[in-house]
Amino acid sequence: MRPIIDHLLDLVFPPRCAACRAFLEGSERHLCVPCAETLVVPEAPLCPRCALPEAEGFCQACRESPPAFTRITAAFLYGGALSDAIERFKYQEARHLAGALIALSQTAARAAFEWSTLVVPIPLHAARLRQRGFNQALVLARPLARQTNRPVRPEALVRTRATRPQVGQSRTQRLENVKDAFRAEPCAVQDARLLLVDDVVTTSATVREASLAAMRAGAREVRVFCLARAFEG
Ligand SMILES: [Zn+2]
Ligand SMILES: [Zn+2]
Known part of the structure; x- marks a missing residue:
């Protein structure tokens, strides 16, 4: 009703x-x-770590340089109508779209949030936050965490420097771009099963760096939830 x-x-x-x-x-x-x-739910076989489709066990990237996170849960694969809705949500200040995106992803999100003891959105750098007016990852994380009674601590992870937008960069450039871009607060993440939340994960360079910062600060385990998983062509 x-x-x-x-x-x-x-x-x-x-x-x-x-x-x-x-x-x-x-x-x-x-x-x-x-x-x-046009919505596509990721289906097995997926890399158990980074959710790359059609992987036989761990994908090459996860085997060659294992990320600090243990799992990415994506509600959908990026593309189709979902990408239009996400772009409008982020760039046209259509914050009311958040409700629709949250409703579409809550079934996929539930297990990931229930696993966690702490939910942390991927932070924007202060300059980007001022420009956009809101952090889309926080807007998505809050209601999903509330539904599962998990605490959200945006302040547990900070971006220590501005990075260029990842769009249009090569994998190597993206990894270089976000290197050491995050700092986690040890007293906030200590021993946590920490769930990082972002809207779209593409190369996973950003969540790799953020996970590393969280693990270095004492998190017990880091997983990632994203609305959409994109892959370079
Ligand atoms: Zn992988
Ligand atoms: Zn439509």
Whole structure:
């Protein structure tokens, strides 16, 4: 049952698809049917560590340089309507889209959040935060953590320097770009089963560095939850 207030809001602001903005009909929630059909849930076989599809056991990158995190859980593969919804959410200040993205990912998120004792969003550097006005990872992490009664501590991890956007850079450049870019607070992460949250994970360079900082500061184990897992072509 949806609360009455939701039905009233629907009358004033008819719900629209989070990706293409079409008005939703009937049983459609958050996405229209054509957009919902473009969602892809990652399916086995996946690398048990970084969720790379079609891997036979651990993928080459995880074998050659094992990351400090032990698992990435992705609600979806990046692409289709989801990428439109995420881009609009991040760059057009369409923060109301967060509700749709959270609702779409909460089933996939549950086990990852329940495993954790501490939830930490990937921080933005202060300059980027001022520019965007919000940290999209925190906006996603908070309600998902609330649903599973897990504490969120954004201050447990800080970005110690600005990094260039990772988009359009090679894997080597991305790793170099984020090297030593994070510092974790030992008193906050000590002995924690720490779940890092980000909207999109691509090369995993960012979550690799953030996990390393958390492990160095005394976390017991680090895993990652992301809305969408992207892979370079
Ligand atoms: Zn749509
Ligand atoms: Zn892997």
